[in-house]
Amino acid sequence: MSLCEGMYITLARNNLSEKYTSLDEQQKKEIDLVVWMDDDVVFGMQQVIGLIEKFESTGLDMLSALCFSRYNKEPMAYTFDFKEKRPIIPLENIRNTGIVKCDAAGFGFLVMKPEVLDKMHASLGKWMFKTPVMPHEEFKEGIYIGEDIYFYMKAKELGITMGVDTDIIIGHDGGVIE
16 A cells, blocks of 8 residues: 555545445445435535535435635535646536536545445545545646545546536535635
8 A cells, every 4th residue: 555545535445435335235225325425524414415416306316515615715525637737627617516526526425326436446446535646747747636635536427417506505614614
């Protein structure tokens, strides 16, 4: 295991995912959806209910609430373009615009179909989440990506669909919510 794979959140997400993928088929049939909630995200029960209800009507494989970066007012909803100087591009002016399809979003308040984990496991094995430094032609040192962005990149390659509900807005404890 590399140092990056051993990071706490990466290890925790992989362990939780493995708990699901190691279930037998009968046990998996009893699970309708998987909800991810980070311990430092601020939300209310109505937001949980709202995200689940909207998710069930979207047809998407994954749906996240709109979260803002802990450090600035940048929304955590992105598109990928690895030919650009900034390959992970934040979507702008999306607040309160409903469900927006995207390539990635925050993972701290997210609903997904359980089959997403099966598909990712079949492709990647146990380590569905990693925190690699990606080679990039514009950056000699490469670019660091978090475990969530790595997961989304691989999910997109597998045809897994993603969206962000820009009407359900959450934040990190001590961070920006606006």
